[in-house]
Amino acid sequence: MRFLFYDRIVEMQPGSRALATKAISIGDEFLPEHYPLCPIMPPSLVLESVAQVAGWLYIVTQQFAISTVLGVVEGAAVAGDARAGQTLEVEAWMQYAHRDGATLRGVARVDGREILRVKRLVFASRPLTDPARIAEARQMFRYLGGEDA
DSSP: OOSOOOSEEEEEETTTEEEEEEEOOTTOTTHHHHSTTOOBOOHHHHHHHHHHHHHHHHHHHTTTOEEEEEEEEEEEEEOOOOBTTOEEEEEEEEEEEETTEEEEEEEEEETTEEEEEEEEEEEEEEEOOOHHHHHHHHHHHHHTTOOOO
16 A cells, blocks of 8 residues: 555444544645645545455455455545544445455545545455465554454
8 A cells, every 4th residue: 555545443343333633733745636725635545545445344354365456436426625623534334245255335424524425336356375465464454443353
């Protein structure tokens, strides 16, 4: 993961849901590039935040024994903005697992107001069988702001 669009995963219920936060700072590199003089987090990056949290929910649900890639985003709707100085709250829910993948959904909120909803995120996966790779995935999750897992 090159760019991280959440700061901390504050709740993780494997197989069910995850909740994360992102404090949007005027210092975030993406702000001046997208809307000059209007510090709004681009909706595409808000969607990326939801996808990142959903991806971790799937990985944790599978006990870190998979590698994933996002294959489908469907039903994304933008209903508001996330501005510098605000905290983005991202929530993802596991819908169901299927052969070599999973389907999730998610929302992003600011001050309790929903600003983005995505009805369907479909991840493909392949198993990790090397215990060292599984341990690396668990360690990366902890490092990137996840709870103890």
